[in-house]
Amino acid sequence: MCYLLLMALALLWGTLQGQSARPSQLPSVFSRPDSVPRQPPRAALPDTARVRGYLARGKQMRYTNIDSALRFDRQALALSRRIGFREGQARAQHAVANDLYNAGSYVAAGQAYEAAVHLTRRAGLCDQEAGAYNGMGLVAQALGNVQGAIEYFNRARARYAQCKPVNPRYEVLVLTNIGNTYMQTGQPARAERPLRQALARVTPAVDAAAVLNLLDLVGMLQQHQQHLDSAVATWRHELALANRVGNRRAQSFATANLASATLAQGQPRVALAYAQQAMRLARQLGNFSQITDNTLVLARAMHALGQPAAFDTLSRFLVLQDTLMGRARTEAVAQAQARFNVAEQHARIRTLEQQRRIIELQRAQQTLRTRVAVGVGLLLLALGLGLGWWVYRRRQQRREAALRRQLAADLHDDVGTLLTQIALQTDLLQEGLASPEEQPLQWAEVAGRSRLAVRQLNDVVWGLDAQNDTVPDLLNRLRDYAHEVLVPSGRDVRFVADPPASGTPLSAAVRRQLYLIYKEALHNILKHTADTATVTVTLHRQGPLLVLEVVNDGPLVPPGTERASGHGLRNIRTRAQALGGHATAEAAPNGGFAVRVQVPLT
Template sequence: MKPIYYCLLTTFCLLLISSDRLIAQIPGSLDSLENYVQSHSPTDTNYVNALLKMGNLTTRARANYDRADSLLRVAEKLAIKLSFDRGIYQANTFLGTNYYLSGRPQQTLDYLLKALAIAEAKKLSPRVLANAMTNLGTAYRNLNQHEKAIDISLRSLRMQEQYNIQPRNENTYNGVGLALKEARRPREAIGYFQQALALNQQLKAPYGIAITEQNIGRCYDDLNQYDKALAYYRTALKHARESESRLLQSDILVNTGLVLRELKRLDEAKRAIEQALAISIEQENKGAMATDYFNLGQVYEELNDYKLAELNMKKALALANELDDSKKIAIYTQGLADLYGGMKDFQQAYVFQLERNQHMDSTITVRTSAEVQRMMAKYETEKKEAQIKLLQQQAKLNRQENERTRFQTNVLIAGSVLLLLLGASVSAWLLNRSRLRRLEEAQRLRRQIAHDLHDEVGSTLSSISMLSGHTDALLSQNRPETAQKMVQKIYTDARQILESIDEIIWTINPGNDSLQRIALRLQEYAQPLMESKAIRFSFVIDPTLETAPMSMEVRRSLYLIGKEAINNLVKYSGATEATVRFERKDSKLQVVIEDNGQGFDLTQPRERTGQTSMKQRAEAMGGSLDVQSAPGQGTRLQLVVNP
């Protein structure tokens, strides 16, 4: 399971600069800053600078986000009172940094947008404006708004060139590099990171050097050049220790452990992750602790030390339950189920597999219940509005009837009777037609369910029945090893039946008749598979498509095509990054699944890829499926269909 990578938001653009004289008066360490704040009166900008620097160090060095938030808000209030424009700007920038590192991307964007607005309104220097744009680029990138990220970063670079700002802001180059990396152009990204590294080295900034070296290591990791990646992680860790940033040290250690695991240097990987875990415990960061325990458990599993693997994965699961993190709970229970399967403890594997399935079901149930409540509230509101409108119309009719003559009233009554008779006849015809249509739909649904149960469950149950009888015979013949293989096959078949029945039930549930439900189902299926192979995975859906209705037949075919493609990607691609996108193409739905893996030759016959089956399903629902791949260039699958 890959950790959350902490990218460089700021370095010198976030240092609190009032004047050289004032900076000289402000201490550099957290302890000395504490003493300074306690011994000075909050009456001048120097005091604001001290609070801001203290808040920044509390975020970066100790990861105490609540404490940092309090300090920065006090600093902002004092800066406003003193009309200290630069201090107001820096307070909002630091608050954005604090929210970024604590994993709240929308709040990060809000505060960094506010910081840029303040810099523009107060006409702060071009350097400050360029820095604010650079910071904003990081916020956009954190929300996967890559076009906005690259646009604002390039605007910052142009401003630095226009005003010949020296030295250049190294974080701007980091921002462009990260955007290129996320666009799967790691070789180009390395060039920008190298420029950022040179600037940080000139400034002798160990924190910035460490961040940039880690980014270069990550690019070589993407290129599967693990020895180069490891070399950069080693030097990054050295500079992170110089900067005294425990949070950054932990992140680099986890990256180091993961690349050592790729190199099959498992003992070294274990030591690196253990060091990261020690820092997470020291920082009391339960989310990071859970991730570290699970990664450590997976290393022990590869070392065939199943007891320690079990112990660490259970600790990870306990922390995930304590944090009520449904995503991690699903991943960790699946990891334990797989671990027990490898240990041939099929009873425990079955228990954790059921727990994982039940947890995912309960998560969907909570979301479904909330959606039902929302829809019911909307329905009740609309019903009341219709009743009020009907009463108003009736009152109007009554007034009109009182003003009309008896003759007109008789004519109206006669006409109404005729209309009612006609309406009754039409209603009866429509009702019969509706009943017939519902009956046909019910019959079609029954045939579909019977077909699915026969194809996907019946044959597997027959296999289990035969295997069970064969197992009894093997045990009576005193052949336990062969019998154990039969039991493992029964376990695998039973798990397959559970998944098949779950998919059938999900498919026929009318509450899932929307593209949003299909996307959610595919994402929940893909995420744990991707993380089990350490594949960095992103899932994007066009917001305009979320509520698009989808028939049962199209929904089922779309889900099965996506599932087959994701399975192929995880099993055969050898990828480090993968993306699933749901997009609108003209009036049609376009689903793109792509990876940066080893690819394959489309002209050569291949087994187990299921391409023929996927294309047949696509054609059956009136769509088209296109697969693009070449050796060493990854694979891109594009499905286009009417929603």
């Protein structure tokens, strides 16, 4: 123990010399000595300067007006998030956590420290990350979680050791917190080793605040080990250093401890002076607990000196003690609630972790099912494409076969017969079987049939050409055919087309059948109407149907002729029904005859 006291005195003297030599170079608790401050871009300089201004004002008010300090630090945090200032966000989050801890909001402080750990790690602030672990240890200490506090302090110590350059102040700070945790939980024997290690690491680079806190704990340890003289010497050195640097909090603790210790040494007058000084400092700081303790020491010192005010002072102490006990009970309930909240939060975290693992398993299963489904789908798609291509090719082959059959039939029916007749007539003319008077008529008939064969051949080619699959092309063909067969006979032809139907596409089957129906209708007109009749051809669209009307204004068919039962009209109806439509042939209301056909466009 004498070795411990001599080491403390020697290191304290070196610290005092270092403090007197460089009083203006004390590093701040929240400074960053291991790196050069980062220079933000010029465009963001005003906002980052505001962040640092908020942090500076919050630091100034942390021990005088905690609400204002918390407000400024939160403003710095919000502004840092908005402008994407990562370093400022990490420092502001750490400052908010410190404010919440000083305000006694331990659960909220613990959450804020956890957030600070992640932010400082992302920002590359080594000392700030270690400081956040240290804060988590202080929260655990306040909530009575000794093991958790020691674990967090050790984590902070290991992280501080990784920061370059190594700052002994942080090592002293963490070791002091470990010793304080053991002291507060009634384990002074376990507190001796970390406190001795802290004393061995005190150098002039360690700031006064850390040394003062360490000396206060060392004195308490010496007092518990019944080395009262050593404790008094340690606290006097603490008071001298506190007076030198102007630390009123350390002055208050040192004078209060000296008052109690000197009274135990049988020096009531010295104890009374220390107690009165400690009372003034405690009132300035608003420390109700110290005011109560100092009141008791005052009463005992006055009683030892035989002063009459001892009784009143003792009565005041009893009142303060009752109030303090009430506050202690309230704080105990609050801490118990906080510990319950922490336990509940940990249980909730475990539940969320289990749910996360379940979700991950479900996602993995879903991914596997999705991959299997995609593989099966691709396989089915490939099979479907292959089957579709095969069906398409079969249909194409059928269409080509049908087209060849249709072409052969059209050529045979329309053109072949005419060519056969032409061949027979020319053979007869070559044999000289016709009289000279009949030969010109027969040659004219051959020429007419040749022209008709050419027209029939053109019709076949037109029906097969895919470039004619529109309503305008059909209308042009109808107009050309009408002028070829009706106009030479003296009949007038009029065409009426619906503009919306002019751009409608037609299938080859619809176009061909409509054209054949139209030819059949004109053939009937040539056979059964007068040369002076006027023919009106109308082509228009009605919804999904295409309507073709051929109307002539010639005289009505005399009764008994049964015009509607002819082969031409039956062919018209049969062709319309083959396209899924229907046809009508009847007398027009104003005279003449009308053929009306409507077929679907597709």
